[in-house]
Amino acid sequence: MMVQNVVLPRLIAEVYERPYFGGKRGIVWQPVRYTGNIGFQDNISSIKVFKGPNFARSADFKALFYEHIDFQGKRLALGPGFYPNIHDIAYNFGDRITSINFGPALDAPGPEWGTIPLIIEVYQDVDFKGRKCTIFRDIDHTGKLGIHDRISSVRIIKGPDCPPTGARVIFFEHVNFEGARLPIEILPRDVIKEIPNLHVLPQSFGDMISSVKIEGWSSSSEFNETVFEDEFYSDRMKPEWRWIDPKGGGSWTARQGYLEMRADRGQDLWHGVRGQGGNMDAPRLLMQVEGDFAIETRIRVYPQLREHGGLLVWKSPEAFLRLEKTSGAHAFRGDVRFERHVNQVYTLVGRASGLRRLTQLYLRIERRGNLFSAFASTDGSNWVICGQTFVGTGDPLLVGLHALCPGNIPPTLTRFDYFRLQKRQSEAATYQPVPLISPEDEEEQLEEERAVALRQIV
Incomplete structure (x- = not known):
C-alpha cells in the first residue's frame, strides 16, 4: 500500500x-x-x-x-x-x-468547523471511482449525501485531530446507526486505510451503508475551572436551580449524594414526527448560564436499565439539545444519543453504542459559540465524542438535567451523582450565578406586584 x-x-x-x-x-x-x-x-x-x-x-x-x-x-x-x-x-x-x-482574499472571520479525527472518502463504484463524498462527522442517513445504499469503496485518512490512541469509523447497515456494523480501526501507526471493494469482504458491505459514525477518543481540558457543582447532599434545592415539571408526572429527590428523577409513561421532550404528536412534558432541573461552558454529570447505571435521561441545553421549545442515556426498554436499548431539536425538527446528531452494561456513565456537553460538542465516558477521563452540531442560540441559556419516559415504555428512574458547570480558567473569575425562582413563586411575585400597583391607583 x-x-x-x-x-x-x-x-x-x-x-x-x-x-x-x-x-x-x-x-x-x-x-x-x-x-x-x-x-x-x-x-x-x-x-x-x-x-x-x-x-x-x-x-x-x-x-x-x-x-x-x-x-x-x-x-x-x-x-x-x-x-x-x-x-x-x-x-x-x-x-x-x-x-x-x-x-x-481579504481577512475572513467566521465559525470554525471543530475537530476532525478522521477524514472519510466514500465512492459509489469500486476502486475509488464514480461519485465521491467526504465525511467529517457522523451521518445518520447517507441519503442526505445522495448515496444511500450506493457505496462500494472507502478511503479513511487520519485527521489532524486524531487522538494519540487512535480512532474508529463504523459503517452501519441501516439509518440511525442500526443494523449490521463494519468497524474499521485507525491505530496510532496508521495514516490511511483503503478498501477498494466492499463487495468482496467476508462481511460484504457493498451498496448497503446507510449511516456512518466516527469515534475519536479525547480528554477535554479547555474548560477546567468548576464554577458551580451540586452533589445533592442537601434536601433543599440550590437557588440557581429551577424545577420544571409541566404535567406533574415527574419527581426529584435529593438523596445522600445523588439525585433521583422519575418520569411517568409518555413524558417526552420533542415535537413529534414532522412537528406533530410530541410533547414538552418531561421533568427537568435547569440553571441559567451565558457564554462558553462545559456541563457534566455522572449517571448510576443499574442492571434493570431503567435510566432514561441526561444533560439538557435549553433556549426555548424551538431550540434545545439533549444528551442522554436511553433505557433498556427503549428502541435504542440503553445506548447514548445526542439530539438536536430546532424549529420543531428533530435531528439525531450522534449515537454511542457499547455503553449499556456499566455501573456508571459520564456525560458532557461543551459549548464554543454556536458549536455544541457531546461526549460520553466510562471513567470521566477518556471521552468518546457523540457528535457536534451548530445551533444559533444566543445568551442566556438554561442548562441542567432531564428525565424522560417516551412512548409506552415503563416509568423510568434516573440517578445523577452530580452536576458540574465549568468555564475556561480565564473566564471563571467573571462568572456570576443567577438565582432562579419556580413558576409558582414567579406567579406569587407577580400577584404581589399587581396588588401593590392597585393600591397605588386607589
Missing part, C-alpha cells in the same frame, strides 16, 4: 441543494473542477463555510464558487460564515455554481 501525504484543509465548505440548508448536502475541502462529479450541477442554493485545521496558515483564504467548469466565469468569494440563500447575494449565484476552488 502506498502512503499518501495528508493535506490539512484550510477551509471546509458545506453546499446544500435548497435555501436555508435544506435538501441534499455535500462537503468540499479540495478544488472541484466540475460540481457534477459530486452530485451538484447548477443546483447549489445555500452554503456554510468553516475554518479548517490549517486555516491559521492562510487566514486570508476564501471559498471561490465559479459559474463555469474549470474555475471560469463569474465567481463568488465567501469567507467563513453561513449563507442561507445565495439567490439573494450579489451576482444572483443561486443554482449557478459549476466549479469550486479555494484561494487568498
Whole structure:
C-alpha cells in the first residue's frame, strides 16, 4: 500500500441543494473542477463555510464558487460564515455554481468547523471511482449525501485531530446507526486505510451503508475551572436551580449524594414526527448560564436499565439539545444519543453504542459559540465524542438535567451523582450565578406586584 501525504484543509465548505440548508448536502475541502462529479450541477442554493485545521496558515483564504467548469466565469468569494440563500447575494449565484476552488482574499472571520479525527472518502463504484463524498462527522442517513445504499469503496485518512490512541469509523447497515456494523480501526501507526471493494469482504458491505459514525477518543481540558457543582447532599434545592415539571408526572429527590428523577409513561421532550404528536412534558432541573461552558454529570447505571435521561441545553421549545442515556426498554436499548431539536425538527446528531452494561456513565456537553460538542465516558477521563452540531442560540441559556419516559415504555428512574458547570480558567473569575425562582413563586411575585400597583391607583 502506498502512503499518501495528508493535506490539512484550510477551509471546509458545506453546499446544500435548497435555501436555508435544506435538501441534499455535500462537503468540499479540495478544488472541484466540475460540481457534477459530486452530485451538484447548477443546483447549489445555500452554503456554510468553516475554518479548517490549517486555516491559521492562510487566514486570508476564501471559498471561490465559479459559474463555469474549470474555475471560469463569474465567481463568488465567501469567507467563513453561513449563507442561507445565495439567490439573494450579489451576482444572483443561486443554482449557478459549476466549479469550486479555494484561494487568498481579504481577512475572513467566521465559525470554525471543530475537530476532525478522521477524514472519510466514500465512492459509489469500486476502486475509488464514480461519485465521491467526504465525511467529517457522523451521518445518520447517507441519503442526505445522495448515496444511500450506493457505496462500494472507502478511503479513511487520519485527521489532524486524531487522538494519540487512535480512532474508529463504523459503517452501519441501516439509518440511525442500526443494523449490521463494519468497524474499521485507525491505530496510532496508521495514516490511511483503503478498501477498494466492499463487495468482496467476508462481511460484504457493498451498496448497503446507510449511516456512518466516527469515534475519536479525547480528554477535554479547555474548560477546567468548576464554577458551580451540586452533589445533592442537601434536601433543599440550590437557588440557581429551577424545577420544571409541566404535567406533574415527574419527581426529584435529593438523596445522600445523588439525585433521583422519575418520569411517568409518555413524558417526552420533542415535537413529534414532522412537528406533530410530541410533547414538552418531561421533568427537568435547569440553571441559567451565558457564554462558553462545559456541563457534566455522572449517571448510576443499574442492571434493570431503567435510566432514561441526561444533560439538557435549553433556549426555548424551538431550540434545545439533549444528551442522554436511553433505557433498556427503549428502541435504542440503553445506548447514548445526542439530539438536536430546532424549529420543531428533530435531528439525531450522534449515537454511542457499547455503553449499556456499566455501573456508571459520564456525560458532557461543551459549548464554543454556536458549536455544541457531546461526549460520553466510562471513567470521566477518556471521552468518546457523540457528535457536534451548530445551533444559533444566543445568551442566556438554561442548562441542567432531564428525565424522560417516551412512548409506552415503563416509568423510568434516573440517578445523577452530580452536576458540574465549568468555564475556561480565564473566564471563571467573571462568572456570576443567577438565582432562579419556580413558576409558582414567579406567579406569587407577580400577584404581589399587581396588588401593590392597585393600591397605588386607589
